[in-house]
Amino acid sequence: MTDDPFVARLAAEVTEWRREGVVDAPTTRRIRQRYGIQHQADEGEDAGGQGRAVTVIGTLGSILVGLGVILFVASNWEAIGRPGKLALLLAFLVAFSGVAFLLRGHGHPRIGSALVFCSQLVFGANIFLIGQIYHVRSSEPTFLLIWAVGMIPMAYVARSRLTAFVSILALLGWYAMLLSDWGALSGPHPLVAPSFLAFGLALVGFGGVFAAFQRTEPFAVVTRVVGLATAFFVVFLLTFVEVWRSAGHAASTGQPPVTAFVVTAVLVLVAAVVANLASALWSRSGSLAWIEMIGSVCLVAITLVMVLVAPFGSPEPYALLFHVVALGAVIWAVLLGVATGRESLVNLSLVLFGLVVMARYFDFFGTLSNKSIGFIGAGVLLLVGGFVLERSRRFLLAQSHSLEVSNAN
Amino acid sequence: MRTKSSIGFWLAAACQVLIVLTYVGIKEWTMRSGRDVVLATRPVDPRDVFRGDYVTLAYEVSRLDRCWIGVVGEDVYVPLRSQGEKWVAGYPARTYAEAAGQGEVVMVGKVNNRTTDQCNVIYGIESYYVPQGTGAAIERVRGQLHVRVAVDGFGNAVIKELIMP
Numbered sequence: 001m002t003d004d005p006f007v008a009r010l011a012a013e014v015t016e017w018r019r020e021g022v023v024d025a026p027t028t029r030r031i032r033q034r035y036g037i038q039h040q041a042d043e044g045e046d047a048g049g050q051g052r053a054v055t056v057i058g059t060l061g062s063i064l065v066g067l068g069v070i071l072f073v074a075s076n077w078e079a080i081g082r083p084g085k086l087a088l089l090l091a092f093l094v095a096f097s098g099v100a101f102l103l104r105g106h107g108h109p110r111i112g113s114a115l116v117f118c119s120q121l122v123f124g125a126n127i128f129l130i131g132q133i134y135h136v137r138s139s140e141p142t143f144l145l146i147w148a149v150g151m152i153p154m155a156y157v158a159r160s161r162l163t164a165f166v167s168i169l170a171l172l173g174w175y176a177m178l179l180s181d182w183g184a185l186s187g188p189h190p191l192v193a194p195s196f197l198a199f200g201l202a203l204v205g206f207g208g209v210f211a212a213f214q215r216t217e218p219f220a221v222v223t224r225v226v227g228l229a230t231a232f233f234v235v236f237l238l239t240f241v242e243v244w245r246s247a248g249h250a251a252s253t254g255q256p257p258v259t260a261f262v263v264t265a266v267l268v269l270v271a272a273v274v275a276n277l278a279s280a281l282w283s284r285s286g287s288l289a290w291i292e293m294i295g296s297v298c299l300v301a302i303t304l305v306m307v308l309v310a311p312f313g314s315p316e317p318y319a320l321l322f323h324v325v326a327l328g329a330v331i332w333a334v335l336l337g338v339a340t341g342r343e344s345l346v347n348l349s350l351v352l353f354g355l356v357v358m359a360r361y362f363d364f365f366g367t368l369s370n371k372s373i374g375f376i377g378a379g380v381l382l383l384v385g386g387f388v389l390e391r392s393r394r395f396l397l398a399q400s401h402s403l404e405v406s407n408a409n
Numbered sequence: 410m411r412t413k414s415s416i417g418f419w420l421a422a423a424c425q426v427l428i429v430l431t432y433v434g435i436k437e438w439t440m441r442s443g444r445d446v447v448l449a450t451r452p453v454d455p456r457d458v459f460r461g462d463y464v465t466l467a468y469e470v471s472r473l474d475r476c477w478i479g480v481v482g483e484d485v486y487v488p489l490r491s492q493g494e495k496w497v498a499g500y501p502a503r504t505y506a507e508a509a510g511q512g513e514v515v516m517v518g519k520v521n522n523r524t525t526d527q528c529n530v531i532y533g534i535e536s537y538y539v540p541q542g543t544g545a546a547i548e549r550v551r552g553q554l555h556v557r558v559a560v561d562g563f564g565n566a567v568i569k570e571l572i573m574p
Contacts, residue, residue: 153421182482258482
């Protein structure tokens, strides 16, 4: 640590600039080198090609070792008694955590972090294999919940984004299995779509809250990306006529949902609103954060109204409406992504757009002639939108340039 | 600072060990303190790619006639009473106390399918893991298998053993 107050201040500022995307990774590195600023990289932080290679190779190695542990225990299943199996599984868990800790603390942060991830796979294997020892049914949702919750403290203390990513995926898997257990997915029940959408947007909101605090900031992007990907996937599914048809059929012939499902769905909806509100309140993006929050709430509200009020008599208008919603979501996310410098928003919205276009292309393959006009219309709309955006961008740049000149004078 | 982060790391690791031990403790408690019941089964033979072979067990007490309560996904309490070697189910109830009045042992399950007056209940004991390749042997004696299950005072069940004919 330097004694020079300027360098100390600069070190803190550079970290902040990098976090906010003001400077890119190579520039950050050059500034630090110029002023001799020592910096211990977080896991996943860009430290050049070699660092990335170590992380990728280490992670792949971790996955192989984790799989090997599962196979070792599975292949010796009959030879080892119940206490032996339990002792072996726990020994693997402690050993991997210990080696990860030693490597992280002795100059090998990347391999150490890869081993932290490996220890989390071993932790998951522990839970699933103990389930096997006691013959617990394989579709038991609690396994995924225990795994996900158990990984959160380790992700936090080890600042492991990969562990956080797997934890969030496990949480999503748990929610899907829970809904399946409650019979909500066979049909599916109309509340399933808004509930999953809200789950995704709640993650987006939590990601926003994480971004506001230095300690949780490393997990902001991964939480937002998984959340938005989930929400967009639900919107994509809702563009299918068949989805609305089967939901309508289930609503007319199915039984009332179990109370636990309705209560959980409502809780998830409330969590989505609260998380996005908190994200907007704590965000440093100002009005953009509120636009993001309002967009998320509108998306959930439209879906809720459509499935609960069911204003249309046939499934086609719903699917058509969700094409408009998907297009709106794409434009909203692209604009927001550009304005906030969040590349992931732009990329995910392009994926959603591509999925919808591909799906419709295959749907209309045989009867293209009368549908082609829709593609042309949507394309023209986007081109005009792009043209307007480019013009407004030039105008904004010109404005800011003239402002800088007048300030300099 | 370094000591603080070391403590945090080991606390997180200890938390995971504790989670695993708690899970084991709950299952062991059911197994050791629970009352043994023998249930008649009918197996099929799928494969769980992550955990080797297992047989899916459908119990006689899984399909309940005159089952008027419980929507799909709802927990129900099923009273069991012994009938010779095996145990049979009474009418399901919404509370443990209500079911306890009808039988010697009560098992908690979840309705996973139903018609007007029949329902199918899962108890969390529908998988039995076997060494790889031995599932087919169990499949051959389908319909003659029995399973010894321990049921604790809360209605939770754990498989103790598969009884081959």
